[in-house]
Amino acid sequence: MSDSEARFHVLRQSAGRRASAVIEAMVLSGSDIELNRINVIEFSSAHSLELDESLDAFLHAAKLGLFDMSWNLLCPGCGGVLSANTSINDIHQHDYPCAICAAGYEPTLDGMVEVTFTVSPRVRQIAAHTPDALPMWDYMQQVYWSSGIQFPPGVPMRELMEKIVVDWMELPAGEKATMSLQLPEGFFIVFDPVTHAAQFLDVQGEPTRERQEVGIVFNAVQAPTGTMKMRPGPLRLTLENRTDARVLPAIYLAGDELHHMLGQRKKFLTARDLLTNQTFRDLFRTDTLEVDQRLKITSLTFVFTDLKASTELYERVGDLVAYDLVRAHFGVLNEVVRRESGAVVKTIGDAVMASFPTPDRGIAAVLGMREAMQALNASRKSEDLLLKIGIHEGPCLAVTLNDRLDYFGQTVNVAARVQGLAVSRAIFATEPIVKHPAVAAMLSAAGLTPVPQRCNLRGIADELTVYQIP
Template sequence: MHDSDALFGVLRQSADPDAAAAVEHLVRHGRDEELARLNAVSFAEARGLGEEATVAALLHASRLGLFEMSWNILCPSCGGVLDANASLRSVRREAYHCAFCAVDSEPVLDDTVEVSFTVSPRVRRIAVHDPDGLGFWDYYRQIFFGSGIVFPEARVFDELARAAIVETVELQAGERMILALQLPAEPVIVFDPVTHAAHFLTVEGEPTRERQELSLVFDSIRAGIGRTTLRPGPLRLSLDNRTGARVLPGVFIAGEALNGLIGRRRPFLTAKRLLSNQTFRDVYRTDTLDVDQRLKVLSLTFLFTDLKGSTALYERVGDLVAYDLVRAHFQILHEIVASEAGAVVKTIGDAVMATFPTPHRALSAALRMREAMRGLNARGSAEDLILKIGLHEGPCLAVNLNERQDYFGQTVNIAARVQQLATADGIFATEAVIRHGDAARLLAAQRVEASPQMCSLRGIGDRVPVFELT
């Protein structure tokens, strides 16, 4: 730990002081399980910290080597981790399979790709760094399930586990075991979280006293699923581990007790949110997507800005003064975007393209930008900077363009076209933004009127409703 003192010193200089102190305290004094797949959102809430400051501190800590960041593909049904990746570059576009739920799902950056943080073994070695030493449930909680699962407190957990589990087994490489079980008249799953192999037992019909037999072999990684129909009654279950590692098969009753164990959820840091985080874009500028990757985002809000008459501004006040004004405008916009949990994707001339995880964040940023530009002009006793803003929300693809993480799709095109509709000092937004619940409440609280009009957008076939905010 002494070797990391200097790194913690750098962290305190680069991150929010309170967030940096909380991260340092966790590394030095936290329990092992708290340092495995850390959920940044719940960590911030538990410590009374701002979420953005906490995420930024963990990003800086990861860049310094204090933590290892993981991009985990989650099953949308059970919340299990189907694949863990050190970089977003490793995430595949095709569907992932959850044997525990018998579900195929395509990775979606909104809610099935989480970003978690585990302390580096070079800083502090914890149990999860040696997974073969973890017990049955510790393996599930710290490795198989994502950070969005809320497990019951210990007494309730033990009660539910006894009701949900028929038997648990630990098989070393090459080991074989035979279990004598009594099958209930309920669906049963035999599942191993190491190989992700599952066998579903449909238990139906009249109970029997005759011994039934079933043999399962664990012989490959991600071995898939099998199905067998049996009757309630005695079962002789043979388990054979032919892999080169330990496996942890469990015999689960697929009922209310199991749902009580793993059915509760909490917010977690999604890939979508992290890609729209300014600190991430600044710190991990080139470590995002491969050129050929196209990852789906179901909902992202885009904000485009542009300065009206910027060419005339240079002619009117001269290059030096105009440059200082435009640079000040960029700085203000960057600060507002970051403070609203957004990120500047790129600047194009005097224009800015930014993304936000939710419409109300983008809308709040747009209103603040307009006021900030009015204040900047007032200090200069002139209307030199006239900002036009456009907003739209919808699905898109996260891509790599010109060695930079970017976005592609019709949503991006519409947002850019909506900005072009804006006149002097104007904010135009689509119905998708205005009708969002939190956005509507924000407009009402600030007494901003949204005036609708049907508009034709260049390159977009149909006329669309667009709202001017006044």
């Protein structure tokens, strides 16, 4: 048995067999492009698998060394990969500039950072492992645009690009070359996907017969994108590569064809989705943020739970029995959180803090928690365990506290304070939760009508509307 076969054998034991079998078959017979920067959401849909099942299998495969994870910062404007990173540690808080869009973007883990999986070169060599050897359009598709753009199926990339590219070249390290062409009226972008350098050419006005000269130097310093006013007519473009790798400059017509292509986006697995996944937190405990690293998430759902009167419980049934009950309660909650694509952030005494990617996942979890606790009590023919639950959604910062991935901000504070309002089996939820369309539909289907009340939460200046879900 080869090393790869042994690893796949372990994968089948540790992850879902269906997803593991599909992944193994793809590694053995899939095309190179299928094995580069795999979009797990697209993979799941294509193979009729549940997303959680596929993600669980890819995470185990990455842990076994079968795949490498990449945390890619995607430009919100053009979908290009502004930075590809092997770890979340490599993502910085500063703005990431996009030369094509002439803008800078502060990274958000749920809007800009995709997580993809590429087969390890130890398992199978694919063309993307040596990107400097990829043909021009393969480089654009597989390296620059990654999995964020939906290209028309069955249309070769070269054929697609010929509609928007006036001319292009491959320029080796240290070399200089020229392009001579006739520029029509329009707005053009001279762009190199390797150095991420760009120059805008605004061509308008009366045509000229005089040759216009433009020179562009590619080096390690990315200068702000500038715009040159030009007239329709002959152009000699001089390009100089002062880097130690080849560059791939091309002249793009910034017209309807380009804008349409860049507007076709695919849903991708975000860093937020990964950080709120229990399998990731279990397998990659050390892959956390640096101590001084704080990254934004624009929307995350938090659930806080606590056992009512747990002190009296220890007094009433004794330490050993109470300890076993509390452990059983943690086991039940962990199972529900994992089932709803969430993750337990931490436990504090008898309390649990959990995160979920969306409000509907969070509300499904809290309803499931309540049912599970009722079942646990019924199995013991007692009402010893009563869970107090609070849920809230909003922006936050992902941070590292006590060597563990954690979250910080007012959203977390509000979620904790809302849980403190609970005194019975009723769930307390904030307005952003109950007004979420998927949550509203879920509660309506369950015959649950949230009851609003105005509350002052400790440490929160403004009065809030909080809903009690009976």
